Amino acid sequence: MSKTRIKYICGNCGFESLKWIGKCPSCDSWNSFAEEIVETKKNSSAITSKNEVVNLVSITSANESRIKTNVGEFDRVLGGGLTQGSVVLIGGDPGIGKSTLVLQSAEKISGIVLYVTGEESLHQIKLRAERLKVNSENILVLPETELDVVLAKVDELKPTVVIIDSIQTISKSDFENAPGTVTQLRECTALIMQFAKQKNIPFILIGHVTKEGYIAGPKVLEHIVDTVLQFEGERTSSFRILRSQKNRFGSTNEIGIFEMHDTGLKEVTNPSEIFLGERNKKITGSVITASIEGTRPVLLEVQALVTPSNFGNPQRVTTGFDYRRLSILLAVLEKRARLKLSSTNVFLNLAGGLRIDEPAIDLAVCCAIASSMLDKPAPSEFIVIGEVGLGGEIRAVSHIEKRITEAEKLGFKKVLLPSQNKKSIKSSSLIEISACDNVLSALELLFDNVKS
Numbered sequence: 001m002s003k004t005r006i007k008y009i010c011g012n013c014g015f016e017s018l019k020w021i022g023k024c025p026s027c028d029s030w031n032s033f034a035e036e037i038v039e040t041k042k043n044s045s046a047i048t049s050k051n052e053v054v055n056l057v058s059i060t061s062a063n064e065s066r067i068k069t070n071v072g073e074f075d076r077v078l079g080g081g082l083t084q085g086s087v088v089l090i091g092g093d094p095g096i097g098k099s100t101l102v103l104q105s106a107e108k109i110s111g112i113v114l115y116v117t118g119e120e121s122l123h124q125i126k127l128r129a130e131r132l133k134v135n136s137e138n139i140l141v142l143p144e145t146e147l148d149v150v151l152a153k154v155d156e157l158k159p160t161v162v163i164i165d166s167i168q169t170i171s172k173s174d175f176e177n178a179p180g181t182v183t184q185l186r187e188c189t190a191l192i193m194q195f196a197k198q199k200n201i202p203f204i205l206i207g208h209v210t211k212e213g214y215i216a217g218p219k220v221l222e223h224i225v226d227t228v229l230q231f232e233g234e235r236t237s238s239f240r241i242l243r244s245q246k247n248r249f250g251s252t253n254e255i256g257i258f259e260m261h262d263t264g265l266k267e268v269t270n271p272s273e274i275f276l277g278e279r280n281k282k283i284t285g286s287v288i289t290a291s292i293e294g295t296r297p298v299l300l301e302v303q304a305l306v307t308p309s310n311f312g313n314p315q316r317v318t319t320g321f322d323y324r325r326l327s328i329l330l331a332v333l334e335k336r337a338r339l340k341l342s343s344t345n346v347f348l349n350l351a352g353g354l355r356i357d358e359p360a361i362d363l364a365v366c367c368a369i370a371s372s373m374l375d376k377p378a379p380s381e382f383i384v385i386g387e388v389g390l391g392g393e394i395r396a397v398s399h400i401e402k403r404i405t406e407a408e409k410l411g412f413k414k415v416l417l418p419s420q421n422k423k424s425i426k427s428s429s430l431i432e433i434s435a436c437d438n439v440l441s442a443l444e445l446l447f448d449n450v451k452s
């Protein structure tokens, strides 16, 4: 026996309510609630399981059977490739290049790839494939939106990988709600998960991020699937970053970097070179630092612009860096380095569209702000690394040798780093090391005379 009743569900996060609400109490989005029919199944008393007890030693490791997409940056974010029977959700704004990424990867996967399209017609897919110069006999395209038909086809063809573009278009006609509603999305994804695990076939689902509208966002699915990847980038920049938000089979720190061209996505295997490519060495407010993204060091340029504010409320704008962290660093500079920043506008930007949460770039942010404030360019042969504490002290950072090696590789001659880190450096590197233990001495080393 099952009962049906009506509920109101937030299309963004899946929050459920018995009455309609204008603003979601869980994710704060407006007008996101829609009426849906919810079926409540009565628990059957007899639970049977077909699973058997297995000795831990005899279980094969997931790493052994990974399916490589053979797109290095994609495999890196996945943790070394697709795991058998896993479900990967790729989210991102419409038009950012999700379909391009999966289609290009499909060509490189060795084995049959079933591409289920609910969004585009066969003709449109062909056009895209021609533009990307993807021409593989291993890619089978199925224009279908009914889940049962899709799964039956997968069962029949037994492909190596299944791609569903997009999950929001897939529905199951037994459910009473319209395609794209939270209930449909959740139920269909749960069924795909079950099926993938049973048949040991990995699924890649594409999900659109929609702030408003009826189509439910991938947030609802995050708990269900194994891996959630976010494909992001600025509209104006050609760089695209694939970021892992959840990964049952790998680290969530890894990022994959791509560049969008007319003919599709190209992997960026040397991000430091690209991010530093447009640097002007004589400009004030620019400092180079080394961050660790996942397991790989990335050199990047921190840009700051400090201007006097004529109004009572100075502006603070940051791109790629945490706003609250910037406020803290400004307060530290004001108090510990005696820079009068309280009545200035401060704009901070990480070049290349990267977003960094790592405190190891704190010192570079401080130096960039000071450089713009003092109107003195930072010496261009320097790379600046260190976390800054509230007392103005510079704290040690992890993976210092990796960062230094990357800086050396790109031709930097000097590194400014925390005193604590200097002690731990064993190798006799060619780079000249300057160590500081507080912000003021770091600024004095870079800019000789800190007086504003």
Ligand SMILES: [Zn+2]
Pocket: 010, 011, 012, 013, 014, 015, 024, 025, 026, 027, 028, 029, 032
């Ligand atoms: Zn919500």
